[in-house]
Amino acid sequence: MTKTLILIPARMASTRLPGKPLADVAGLPMVCQVVERAREADVGDIVVATDAEEIRIAVERHGARAIMTRTDHESGSDRIWEALLASDPGGAVSTIINLQGDLPTISAATIRSALLPLEEKSVDIATLAAEIRDDEERDNPNVVKVVGTPSGAERLRALYFTRARAPHGDGPLYHHIGLYAYRREALGKFVSLAPSILERREKLEQLRALENGMRIDVQLVEEVPAGVDTPEDLEQARRFFK
Numbered sequence: 001m002t003k004t005l006i007l008i009p010a011r012m013a014s015t016r017l018p019g020k021p022l023a024d025v026a027g028l029p030m031v032c033q034v035v036e037r038a039r040e041a042d043v044g045d046i047v048v049a050t051d052a053e054e055i056r057i058a059v060e061r062h063g064a065r066a067i068m069t070r071t072d073h074e075s076g077s078d079r080i081w082e083a084l085l086a087s088d089p090g091g092a093v094s095t096i097i098n099l100q101g102d103l104p105t106i107s108a109a110t111i112r113s114a115l116l117p118l119e120e121k122s123v124d125i126a127t128l129a130a131e132i133r134d135d136e137e138r139d140n141p142n143v144v145k146v147v148g149t150p151s152g153a154e155r156l157r158a159l160y161f162t163r164a165r166a167p168h169g170d171g172p173l174y175h176h177i178g179l180y181a182y183r184r185e186a187l188g189k190f191v192s193l194a195p196s197i198l199e200r201r202e203k204l205e206q207l208r209a210l211e212n213g214m215r216i217d218v219q220l221v222e223e224v225p226a227g228v229d230t231p232e233d234l235e236q237a238r239r240f241f242k
Contacts, residue, residue, distance in 0.1 A: 004044030004115065005093040007080040008034055010059075010101035012052040016230050021055050023234055025104050026241035030228060031055060032062040033104035040108035043115065044093075048101070049083035074195075075205055076100075081191045084184070096187055098180045105240045106179075106225035114181040117155060117217035124186035124214040127206070128177040129156070130224045137175060138165050144176040144204060146218055158216040161204050175224055180206075186214060 010031045014020040021031040028036070031048060038046045048059045048066040051073075059066040067083040080098050097114055099106075110128065117126035129146045137143040141163040148156030160166070161176055182190070186209075196211040198204075209216055228234050 002095050003093050004095040006038045006044055006046045006097045006099050007083055008048045008099050008101045009076045009079045010048055010050045010055050021101050022058055025237050029058045030104050031101045034101050035064045037106050041111035043112055047083055047087050049079050078191050081187055094184050096182045102228045103225045104237050110221055110223050113219045113221050114179050116219045118181055122215055123217045125209055125216045126181040127218050128179050128221050129174040129218045130221055132173045132175045138173055146174045146176040148218055151217055154220040156218040158218050161206050
């Protein structure tokens with residue numbers, strides 16, 4: 001059977017919301033709320049990957065496992081690869097979910113949905129998207145869009161990711177949700193690749209995989225999880241739990 005590991009990268013270096021992973025959300029540090037969402041998903045073991053001792057202490061006090069990683073990683077993917085090798089050196093884990101540590105309100109069902117595209121053996125990486133309903137998001141460069149072609153029920157094969165409004169013409173646009181599920185060998189290949197031209201231009205790491213011939217499929221979901229990046233986002237998350 002496939003063994004899945006949920007890895008939650010969490011760093012203290014947020015400029016817009018200092019100390020973000022430890023911010024109180026409904027009586028718990030935010031990163032621990034994300035651990036709770038991962039537990040509710042019930043798809044595998046959970047490890048928090050961090051470069052901050054105070055995060056490690058908070059996570060372990062909450063009864064979860066934390067792995068200390070280097071402070072100089074260029075990307076979250078590099079951090080979770082280091083954490084994977086440290087937590088599973090024997091290679092028992094075959095599937096990794098990269099769940100960001102600033103999604104305290106994400107649903108368990110949404111986390112589980114990220115695994116569905118990997119049922120197709122030719123898929124290297126799976127991720128999520130939701131149809132854009134708000135017209136303001138269509139031209140917002142902070143809302144990443146996925147351009148894809150249908151590959152199954154409620155599923156796309158990704159052709160491109162962009163900050164621009166795309167594709168042109170009539171039809172739905174899809175808001176990419178930055179939660180990924182990787183086959184172990186795909187994650188290892190990905191972190192071995194140099195940053196690509198389009199990745200640097202769009203500032204979207206997933207384009208590195210597409211530019212190197214890796215297949216990314218996208219499961220369509222209804223929810224766009226609210227990330228916490230600002231004090232206003234934090235207050236919204238607190239209201240959600242109230």
